[in-house]
Amino acid sequence: MNNEKSLRSKLWQGIFCIIVGVIIWFLPVPAGISPQAWHLLAIFAATIVGFILHPLPIGAISIIACTALVILQVLKAEEALAGFSNTTIWLIVSAFMFAEGFIKTGLGKRIAYLLLAKFGTSSLRVAYVISTADFIIAPFTPSNTARGGGIIFPIVNSICSAIGANPNEKTNHRTASFFIFSSYCAVITSACIFLTGASNNALAASLSKTLFGITITWTDWFIACIVPGIILSIITPWLLYKIINPELKSTPKARELSAKKLVEMGPMSGKEKLLCGIFLCALLLWATSPIHGIDSAFVALLGLSAMLIAHIIDWDDVLHQKGAWDVLIWMGVLVNMAAYLSKLGLMDYFANAVGSSLGDTSWLIMLIVLSIVYVYAHYGLASNSAHVMALFGTFSAVLITAGAPALGVLIILGVLANSCSFLTHYGCGVTPIFFGANYMSQGQWWKIGFLISTMHIVVWLLIGLPWMKLIGFF
Known part of the structure; x- marks a missing residue:
C-alpha cells in the first residue's frame, strides 16, 4: 500500500513538472527573446522543478531533459551533448575517485584516529580534531555524504558509544x-573552503564560466575562502560548546578508543603511503597551476591515473562510483542548458529587467538582501545542487548587472549554497545521517542550525568580501 502511494505521489510530481514546462512553452514569448530561448527556458524550468521534487533520480531527469531538447528541436544533437566536455565536471568526477581511495585504504580514518589519539583529551578538543581531520580530507572528497557519512560519522558515533551515550538514555x-x-558543521564548513569539497561548488564554478565567462580555479576558491573558513572552523565548535554545554569536559575514552582503533588498523600500508604522496603532489600542482598551466581537472585525472597504476583503486572501483557518473550526467546536461540560455540572451534579458526594477539600490544592499533570501530559501529544498540550479544564476546575474564585483559575488553565492545546509534536518544528502543518530530533536536541530547559518551569512559577507577585496579579487 505504501509503495502504491509513493508511486502515485511520484507520478503526480512528474506530471506537475511537465505541466510547468508546457505552460511556459505556450506562454506568449516576451519581446526581445527568441522562441528558441523561451522553449529552452521551458525545458530548463521543468528540469529544475524535477530536481526539487524528485519524481525520478536527477540523473534520469537529466537524460529525459537532454532527449527533449533534441526531439523538440530546441538544440541540435551535438549542442545538447556539449556539456560533457566541461573540465570542472571532470575535476569533480576525478575527486570522487580520490574519495574512494581514502575510504578503501582507510587513510581517511587513520588521519582522524591519529589526531584524536594525540589531541582528543577534552570534548572541545575532540570537536576541533574532527574539524581538522575533515579539513585534511575535504579537498579530495567532493561529496559531503561520502566524507561525512563514510568517514567522519562512523568515527564520531563510535566515540559517542565509547563515552556511554545512548539516544534513548540520559547518560x-x-x-x-x-x-x-x-x-556535521565541520563537514559543511570544509565544503565551503574547497572547490572540490562539494559537487555543488563545481556546479557554481561551471555556471560562472558558462553564464558570465568567469573562470574560478581551485586556487582562486581556496584563497578566497580560507580566511573566513578558518574563522568559522574556530568559532563554531566553541559556540556549540557554550550552547549545548556537554556534560563531559574531559574525554579520555576518545583517546583510548582511537589508540585501540589504530592498533586494529596496524601499521600504515604501502598503498596509504602512496596515496599520501599522490595527495600532496596533486595539492602542489593545484596550488602552482598559474606557473605550469595544467588545468585542474587534468591534475586530478593525473592523480587518478597514478592511483590506478599503483593499484590503490582498480577499474571496478571507478565503475562502481555511481555518485561520480551521476554528477557527470546531471551536471553536464544542466550546465549546458544554462550555457545556451546565456548564449541566447535570456540571462541578460532577465538581469536587466530585474535591475531596472530595483532602480538605484546599491549592489552591496542588494547583496545583503539577496544573500538572506538565498540562504533561507533552503527551507524548501533538500539538495545543495538543486539550490544552486534554482537560484545561483539568477541572483548572480542581478547582482553583477547592478555593478557588484563578479568574482566575489560568484564565490560568495557558491559558498552560501553550502551554508544553508544547517537550517534543517534534511538540508543536504549527509544531514539525515547525522540527525539520524537521534541525539538531537528536530526543534533543537532547527534552532541551532538557524543560528549557525546566520553566522555564516555574517562571516562570509563581513569578513569574506573584504578579504577578497584585500587580495585583489575585485
Whole structure:
C-alpha cells in the first residue's frame, strides 16, 4: 500500500513538472527573446522543478531533459551533448575517485584516529580534531555524504558509544549531541573552503564560466575562502560548546578508543603511503597551476591515473562510483542548458529587467538582501545542487548587472549554497545521517542550525568580501 502511494505521489510530481514546462512553452514569448530561448527556458524550468521534487533520480531527469531538447528541436544533437566536455565536471568526477581511495585504504580514518589519539583529551578538543581531520580530507572528497557519512560519522558515533551515550538514555546525551552536531558543521564548513569539497561548488564554478565567462580555479576558491573558513572552523565548535554545554569536559575514552582503533588498523600500508604522496603532489600542482598551466581537472585525472597504476583503486572501483557518473550526467546536461540560455540572451534579458526594477539600490544592499533570501530559501529544498540550479544564476546575474564585483559575488553565492545546509534536518544528502543518530530533536536541530547559518551569512559577507577585496579579487 505504501509503495502504491509513493508511486502515485511520484507520478503526480512528474506530471506537475511537465505541466510547468508546457505552460511556459505556450506562454506568449516576451519581446526581445527568441522562441528558441523561451522553449529552452521551458525545458530548463521543468528540469529544475524535477530536481526539487524528485519524481525520478536527477540523473534520469537529466537524460529525459537532454532527449527533449533534441526531439523538440530546441538544440541540435551535438549542442545538447556539449556539456560533457566541461573540465570542472571532470575535476569533480576525478575527486570522487580520490574519495574512494581514502575510504578503501582507510587513510581517511587513520588521519582522524591519529589526531584524536594525540589531541582528543577534552570534548572541545575532540570537536576541533574532527574539524581538522575533515579539513585534511575535504579537498579530495567532493561529496559531503561520502566524507561525512563514510568517514567522519562512523568515527564520531563510535566515540559517542565509547563515552556511554545512548539516544534513548540520559547518560552523556548533551556530550553526544555536541560531538554529532559539531562534526556535521565541520563537514559543511570544509565544503565551503574547497572547490572540490562539494559537487555543488563545481556546479557554481561551471555556471560562472558558462553564464558570465568567469573562470574560478581551485586556487582562486581556496584563497578566497580560507580566511573566513578558518574563522568559522574556530568559532563554531566553541559556540556549540557554550550552547549545548556537554556534560563531559574531559574525554579520555576518545583517546583510548582511537589508540585501540589504530592498533586494529596496524601499521600504515604501502598503498596509504602512496596515496599520501599522490595527495600532496596533486595539492602542489593545484596550488602552482598559474606557473605550469595544467588545468585542474587534468591534475586530478593525473592523480587518478597514478592511483590506478599503483593499484590503490582498480577499474571496478571507478565503475562502481555511481555518485561520480551521476554528477557527470546531471551536471553536464544542466550546465549546458544554462550555457545556451546565456548564449541566447535570456540571462541578460532577465538581469536587466530585474535591475531596472530595483532602480538605484546599491549592489552591496542588494547583496545583503539577496544573500538572506538565498540562504533561507533552503527551507524548501533538500539538495545543495538543486539550490544552486534554482537560484545561483539568477541572483548572480542581478547582482553583477547592478555593478557588484563578479568574482566575489560568484564565490560568495557558491559558498552560501553550502551554508544553508544547517537550517534543517534534511538540508543536504549527509544531514539525515547525522540527525539520524537521534541525539538531537528536530526543534533543537532547527534552532541551532538557524543560528549557525546566520553566522555564516555574517562571516562570509563581513569578513569574506573584504578579504577578497584585500587580495585583489575585485
